[in-house]
Every structure is written in C-alpha cells, then in structure tokens.
Amino acid sequence: MTRWPLPDPMRKALALAQEAGTAGEVPIGAVIVRAGEVVATGHNTPRTDHDPTAHAEIMAIRGAAKALGQERLEGCELWVTLEPCTMCAGAISHARIAKLYYAASDPKGGAVEHGAKVFEQPQCLHKPEVYSGMGQAEAAEMLRAFFRSKR
Secondary structure, eight states, X not given: OOSSOOOHHHHHHHXXXXXXXXXXXXXXXXXXXXXXXXXXXXXXXXXXXXXXXXXXXXHHHHHHHXXXXXXXXXXXXXEEEEOOOHHHHXXXXXXXXXXXXXXXXXXXXXXXXXXXXXXXXXTOOOOOEEEEOTTHHHHHHHHHHXXXXXX
C-alpha cells in the first residue's frame, strides 16, 4: 500500500478501475482534470462495447473533448491506473494533454517507459510531462487479482 495519501484523481481512477473489473473488464480507470476540476472519467469497456478502442484513457479523452467542446485538451491532466499502450499514448499526444500520471508500469503492453516509448519518438509532436508510480501497489494488485480470477 502507498505510504502517503493518494491524490484525489488517482483515488478516483482506482475506483473506476474497480468498477471495470466488477463488470468483467480489465480493471483500468482514467480521470481527466483541468484547473483542479474533474472534466471526464472513463474505464475499460472493450468487451462491453464490443470496441477494441474503448480503453479507459480513450473513454476519458472522448468525454473531456465533448465536455469542453474541443479536440485539444491543453492544460488538462490525465490520471490513469496503468501505463498507456501505444494507441492511448498516441491519443494523449494528439489531444495535447499537458500532464500524464500513471500508477503501474506495464512492461508487456506499455508504450511510455516500455515498448514503443511513443513520447520519445521524433514523430511525436506533443510530449506531456509524465509522472509514474502513485498508486502503483494498488493498481498492480487489482490487475493481478483480476487475472488470477480468470485462470
């Protein structure tokens, strides 16, 4: 468990991840914040929606763009429980999200500190500030428990 209180957006992302897991989805949650206010949230729904792009980050980005009435989410922060994949990292860049906070690293499917390292590529036109590790133990345990239950 974390030794200090988690910021509210990460606590909310973890709660959303739990909702996803309860619904039979991989437990990942995301929250978009601007100026200290939650703009949108999302959790994984690929199985429920029959949509391979319905990752938590994508759902939150879609919600924020709609709520703000614009495709660029400049000045927004994205809080997510797992290191984003290549698709989500690309969407984060295209949305111009200012800061990315993620809990657990994903050596197998992540694309921020692992794999494609999307934000380090010369083709990446916008690179958010990246912070990792807040809520790592909680998010990782939730994922381990979910996959254990599937075996």
